[in-house]
Amino acid sequence: MVYENLWAAPxxxxxxxxxxxxxxxxxxxxxxxxxAVQADAN
Incomplete structure (x- = not known):
């Protein structure tokens, strides 16, 4: 998973x-x- 917090810089x-x-x-x-992801999958 890759994400960018576009809201963070401004x-x-x-x-x-x-x-x-x-x-x-x-x-x-x-x-x-x-x-956390594995626990959510169960």
Missing amino acids: LATALRRSGAQLAAGGRIPVQALIA
Whole structure:
């Protein structure tokens, strides 16, 4: 699965322009995604 968050870039730009600062960032581990998809299939 590949996807692009097209909404993210304009949102990030607007937030930075308004003075926002990143507090945290992260990604969902691949194994967690696979487990969720498999659990949904059952």
